[in-house]
Amino acid sequence: MGNATDSIHGHDHVDEYGSVIPPIYLSTPFRQIIEANPSDRGFDLKYSREENPTVRYLEHVLAKLEKGVDALATNNGMAAVSTALISILKSGSRLILPAEIYGTTLGLAINMDKFNVRTIITMPETEDLAEAIKSNPNSIILIETLTNPMLRVIDVDYLVKVSKDNDSLLIVDNTMATPILYRPIEHGVGIVIHSATKYISGHNDVLAGAIVAGEANVIEEMWQWRRRLGTIIQPLDAYLALRGVKTMSLRVRKHCENAMIIADYLSNHSKIKEVYYPGLKSSPYHELASRMFNGLYGGIVSFKVKGDKEGVRVFLNSLKIIKPAPSFGGPESLIMYPITSAAQPIPEEYKAKLGIDESLLRLSVGLEDVEDIINDLDNALRQIP
Template sequence: IDQTELAKRIKKKDKMKFNTKVIHGGQHHDPSTGAVMPPVYQTSTFVQTSPGKPLNPDYEYSRAANPTRSALENALASIENGTRGLAFSSGLAATDCILRSFKAGDEIIAMDDLYGGTYRMFTRIYKDSGIKFHFVDMNDLEKFKSLINENTKLVWVETPTNPLMKLADIQEIAKITKEKKILFAVDNTFATPYLQKPLDLGADIVMHSATKYLGGHSDVIAGALIVKDEALGDQLHFQQFATGATLGPMDSFLVLRGIKTLHLRVQRHCENGVKVVEFLSNHPKIKTVYFPGLPSHPYHEIAKKQMSGFGGMVSFTFVSGKKEEAVNFLERLNVFTLAESLGGVESLANHPALMTHASIPEDKRKEIGITDDLVRLSVGIEDAEDLIADLMQALA
């Protein structure tokens, strides 16, 4: 490595490689004590030297800004190659903040396969707002383009999707949204910035349920937005400040701590995911395995194009097609834990139709392929042999 260039890169932390960024990117030692990790500033307010003159102009009231949350937000911006990160009380709070940018008469085009909570927010919470939502297969670009009109203000994409692991070509969609001057938001929860960077591919906003891989330990509820455009960042921050969906200092600390091992954890999630998929793909009781790393996956080429790995999320169906077999399988698991959520160090198993996607009407679930025998696995970082042994005994 050229030593001069190396020195420049290390001095300017946003030029560091990813594995270094998760630990150092956007981070600084505490100036008052030299603490390596940012302290948990468990305070609601900050002293002022005179009315309207805070001791530190950056901190007046913790809903607007808190030093621990600021440290997390700087890290989020760094690892997603953005200019501004915002930390929220949940992923849905982050999504809601974006939607508050729109008014009656505006239209939003969204991917047809979405996290159940996102679909519920779009179709029930905002149903009387006057905002019109369209749901479409984002791989049918002609169909997608036919829905765009002068009222279209936002395109919302999950890739890979929850729970069917569908993908969308971020770069191709970004070309269209930029030409039409439409905001483009990508839910990057499943891929994480370790595997995929939507801002680099042309998206305007990245959303995370930081509860999942960013936190990584199933001990916090949090959300995040990251943008490249500073004016958009200021607008979203004002909406967050004015509505109050901010992340507390202790939760901010936990997510920041989780980010520091993101690269190590996701690498193991990917390794174990491949092994679990290989086992399931060869089991006589399993009909279809949904995993973007499989050459047979319909969007495998898109995954290779825009992801550096295929993640640890796997869904599958049974040859019998029976809900009862899926439920019986889930009840018999010992190492995998039957629970909602994903992305923690422990392996989790979920029945989308009865759990995470129960809020989606049954006819809509069937239309997009969420069948009653579908099981979703979040493959953790345990020993892969133990995970496969658990799946084997549950299937038996």
């Protein structure tokens, strides 16, 4: 697979001075006599809740990243999820998603019943999802390429076929994999979602989301819903996301390189019960990940420590370089406790089946020197009683 950031910087931006960097248009309104000036996709450029030139430039870049025809930039990842779902779902719709998915996404889906949307939760294996699709044709399916936090790999290519055979629409959250590892639209997926807060922006300093579609008419309808919901990204944040994209390929590859070394190290540590990382040959997803991701396996490693909840607390308090905090995809290594964070909304009856318990930790491997990360982990693991 080629570099996903190849040729994404060539889109012309309107600037009378010929600046190399796209200008940040902070204006709320734009000049309008009777008709407004249309943007390049035909919608009026009159008010920044609807359309903004800096945001529009980012959207062209996001569409090129995922090989889509157009994109919408939103003010965070959940804004992308909610805008996409609300524009597609209607009363009587069926929404299929795995129990292991970002907790807030799952919480939103579960609460869609107030709009007479039936949410069907399955186990996160490809076969379980395929069976749910076959049993519920004409559905909307929302999955992650890599599941959060157990890093299961979903066979997207297979689910594309099953979805099409059953007149269903597949939406893929590609946040963890990024377009560097995998581009779902190239494999027949209709809509791709990102929390661009993570690897796309890449610096832990901006909230951003993205919806990318393979067909223009899909974006046109979602644009109307973004306008109504007010979920557009702000121009300054769009500028920061654009800045992050320029180094994304370099960053993601280094994240993956460091993560592979960390996963190998943890696999051989006496205080570790189990390591979850598709790059390990011991992973049941290694073969599929190797086929899908072109030799890269992501920048996140999940693992279970030997010890109780208090042991986990001691471990987290002993870290010096790695910061206990939610989120991922930035230069800093961050570690989080899924059972009280991202996985908290997962129904209790699923947590045990999924393997999510009080010994599980999710490490977003940063860009620090990998030996420094290992030394920090080693020192903290030694403190577990």
